[in-house]
Amino acid sequence: MARPTKYNEQLATNIIDRLINGESLRAICTCEDMPDKATIFRWLASNSEFCDQYKLAREIQADMLADDLLNIADTP
Numbered sequence: 001m002a003r004p005t006k007y008n009e010q011l012a013t014n015i016i017d018r019l020i021n022g023e024s025l026r027a028i029c030t031c032e033d034m035p036d037k038a039t040i041f042r043w044l045a046s047n048s049e050f051c052d053q054y055k056l057a058r059e060i061q062a063d064m065l066a067d068d069l070l071n072i073a074d075t076p
Contacts, residue, residue: 012050019057
């Protein structure tokens with residue numbers, strides 16, 4: 001099965017949701033039903049709505065990571 005290369009809302013939403021849930025872009029792109037990183041970077045450059053969603057997903061991901069780090073630091 002060929003890896004998807006054409007942007008569509010369902011695929012974009014799936015990528016964004018997986019990022020928000022803490023998955024790395026590298027891990028997402030290793031799945032056969034996902035585009036490679038270069039394709040996603042092209043989408044980011046050419047689709048402002050996807051780019052905004054991606055930025056927000058990364059901010060949420062960073063906040064969750066910071067919360068995890070604080071929890072680890074505060075756990076004896």
